[in-house]
Amino acid sequence: MTDKKKTSKKVIHVSGKRKKAIARATLREGKGSIRVNGQLLDSFSNEIMKMKIMEPLILAGELSKKVNIDINVRGGGWQGQTEASRLSIAKALVEYSKDPALKKMFLDYDRHMLINDVRRVEPSKPNDSKARAARQKSYR
DSSP, X not given: OOOXXXXXXXXXXXXXXXXXXXXXXXXXXXXXXXXXXXXXXXXXXXXXXXXXXXXXXXXXXXXXXXXXXXXXXXXXXXXXXXXXXXXXXXXXXXXXHOOHHHHHHHHHHOGGGTSOOOOOOOOOOTTOSSSSOOOOOOOO
16 A cells, blocks of 8 residues: 555535525635635626625635635525625634634624524414514404
8 A cells, every 4th residue: 555645625614594595615725716606706796795795705814815615505585695605604714714813803893704693584474464464454
């Protein structure tokens, strides 16, 4: 048998949830490319979406240029998917660096960068139109 030295690259898998959207991120050492559902982040047309996803990368600084992140996001609308992606990126960066200062920076900036938002849509009640709307009364 040959003794080949394996250079193990750090690969990190994390997930983030927001409303009905679930984002799964895979972080590898690389050159700083970010892909969401196979599409490069730079090619996004929605500026709000792009800036929201880039927030943890901007805060992380140089660390974001040393890693490649692939995000797979399903369910929900574009805003929920954006928030879920942002959460998974921030979690992955903190787990990769194991830096308490970075974790504190994310938490101070926005708590929902590292902690899932547990709020969900309230289900509609039986024989009602909406979750909180009372049934209309008819006197005739």
